[in-house]
Amino acid sequence: MKYLILLFFITFYSFGQEYPKDYFISPLDIPLDVSGAFGELRSNHFHAGLDLKTKGVEGLPVYAVADGYVSRIKISTWGYGKAIYITHPNGYTSVYGHLQSANGKIEETIRKRHYDEKSFEIELFLKPSELPVKQGEVIAFSGNSGGSGGPHLHFEIRDTKTEMIINPLLFGFDKLVVDKYRPKVNSIMVYPLNDTIAINNDFLAQTIPLSVNNEGNYVTPKITSNGAIGFSMNVFDNMTNPYNKNGIYKVSTFVNGVPYFSYKFDTFSFDESKHINYFIDYYRFKNMGQRFQKMFIDNDYPLSVVNKNKRDGILKVQPAASYTYKIVVEDFSQNTSVIEIPVVYKKSESSPTEITNSLKKIKAKNEYIFEEDICTITFPANTFYEDFKMKMSVKDEVLYLHEDEIPVKNSFSLSFDISKLSDELKKKSFIAYLDGKDIDYVKSYVKGDKITAKVKKLGNYKVVQDTIAPRIYAVDFSEGKTIDTYTTITAKISDNLSGIDSYKAYLNGNWILMEYDYKTKKLVHTLSDNIYVKGKNDFKLVVTDEMNNSTTFESYFYKNN
Incomplete structure (x- = not known):
């Protein structure tokens, strides 16, 4: 029923909806050069907007495409990075992603929330009266934050009520996108x-x-x-x-x-x-x-x-x-x-070769529970889109679950017996996806002698222990240094197995905002936040990985202005 309702709405919007052609202006004041189209094929998703090039640089002004109010702000390490959502009175919401920073009162609101929540990752939902904007107002500056592969602006239009994503070209942006090339x-x-x-x-x-x-x-x-x-x-x-x-x-x-x-x-x-x-x-x-x-x-x-x-x-x-x-x-x-x-x-002149083997026949509509050595694999009904023949084995405590070449429709669960591990090692264990030499962390849950995870792809899995704390390095000041000319302080962090879960930084015992870019592994604190004091400043950084291994770095610097 859910899908029938969804298809009704989508069919209506595809065939019955008229979109305003001259309501929105461009979010950039440069000719629009599109590096990513609406619906473009991406890893595990269709692209939800237009990616607009920013001449290979950050910091270009980003404009509100129409009157409205900032209804949502989300700052994330991943995905859209720093993103602003503006709700417009005509029933649509515009989205601006991968920003470097916001502008004016919007940036002040964001900065205050960082410090109120003592977190880099935040999400705000705002009322119409809090941050109203006018068409053409500079709301932000373009950047490269989150899961961006280079400086650009990700721009979307959504239906405010249904959250349906709509191709911006339907709103007249095709007039600004000069396309003279055949597919x-x-x-x-x-x-x-x-x-x-x-x-x-x-x-x-x-x-x-x-x-x-x-x-x-x-x-x-x-x-x-x-x-x-x-x-x-x-x-x-x-x-x-x-x-x-x-x-x-x-x-x-x-x-x-x-x-x-x-x-x-x-x-x-x-x-x-x-x-x-x-x-x-x-x-x-x-x-x-x-x-x-x-x-x-x-x-x-x-x-x-x-x-x-x-x-x-x-x-x-x-x-x-x-x-x-x-x-x-x-x-x-x-x-x-x-x-x-x-x-x-044309009738075939030969016959297909019959292959007899021990592959397990999987019917997509059925539920399956397989027990293989130390592993239990549970496929709920409709885990897959289509029937297929699956190979499965366990060797040296690695589960070889077919290969990642059959698309998975809904997640399934894996469980490993970890009764041989000590209680301490159980606490440091997670189920990992083995991608060649890479070990990818999967959120896992330990209960008694079992460790379980929900996964979304076939492939090779193993229980891995992470007992090594994260690394803190490349701090850009030496202990006791006077940094009067610095506008920021930076450090890099990394973890070799389960990955970074959290970090917290302090100046003189007070929490400070350090923005994290996972692509460069860099943390950056802007000294204009005015958390430092004149003279000696004690700096502390605590980084914790997904298995609760923690590293602490402590130092100090002087700032006299």
Whole structure:
């Protein structure tokens, strides 16, 4: 029922909603150069806004796109970093992410909350009367905070009531985004959709060679098949710059001229975004690093941009029939690229190879509990999108749970027997995901002789102990130094296993704000916060990891102005 209601709202917004075209202004006073499109394929999510380049620098003024009030502020080490949300009287909320800092009263409010809560990570929800803003007012300065890969502004528009994310180009921003480039298709793949179907007399998925004809459209050689097949595509759009590789806006497919399957990125919900791993060919992405977006649905799943179709996109190739399968890729400015694929029926000249092995057959709709050596694995019903054959083993206390090439729809649980460990080591234990040589911490819970975690992907897992405290280094003043010319004090922190859980810094016994950038491992305190005193200042920094190992650094400096 939840998904039916969600799809109703999304369908209404996709087909019935008219968006104001001239209500909002640009959040930047430079030409808009888009480095990330709405709906773009990202790791485990669709991109929820536009990424706007800031000429490779931080500190550009960011403007309120319309009158309204600051309704929410979130400062996080991850995600959007420093983000401001402005609610507008027309029913929409604009979002500004990865900021360097806020401006004026907004920054004062943020700074006060840091010190009130004695925390860098904060979240504020504000009333309309607290921080009203006018269109064109400088609310912040662009930055590179949180999970940003370089200086830019992340900009979003949401429906205030439903929290649906909406493509900003629908609000007239397309007039500011000059896009004269066609989408570019890198590669097309075709898939046999059961074990008896062959494509070009081969029972495996395969790429289709592409060439460009005199009209500038893509063409392919003829392909043959004896049954149901589906297609996927690796494609990007330059948008505002020939060097950008952005996501695409719209895909439509046709069979012999009849509309067959389509999707476009106008709006979606945050709950849907996790389904990206089934929207793409996840196996190919994990094994080859290439994102191919599928143009068919082999199993229903609640992603509105594809569920609006009356057809599933699967081409059922019939005897004595021939088809022209056409793909039209379109950006928001209606630049298009066309691919035509001739398909004919041909009975397979060989039979699929039968493989007999000890793989466990997993039906996606069923619940499973497996006990393997020291491990218990619990898959609730609908953990996966589709049925598959799973390999599983335990060796040297490592659980080899298939491979991370099958997309997981809902989390499942792992439990390890740790009865051999002492009580002290149990307290320092966590379940880790083994990614090659990397050990990734997973939030775990110890109860008696069992340690348990909820996880969201297949792969290799092991119980690991972290008894080593975090490291504090690269403090930018030496003990007893006079730092009259300093505007900040900095230090770096790191942890080799479970990761940093918390840190606290003090001057003369008073908590101070140190902003943390995990990308550089740097903590920065701004001395203009005026927590220091004239003369000697005692500095203390305490860093704790996820397993409660702690390191304390103490020193002092002099400041005479």
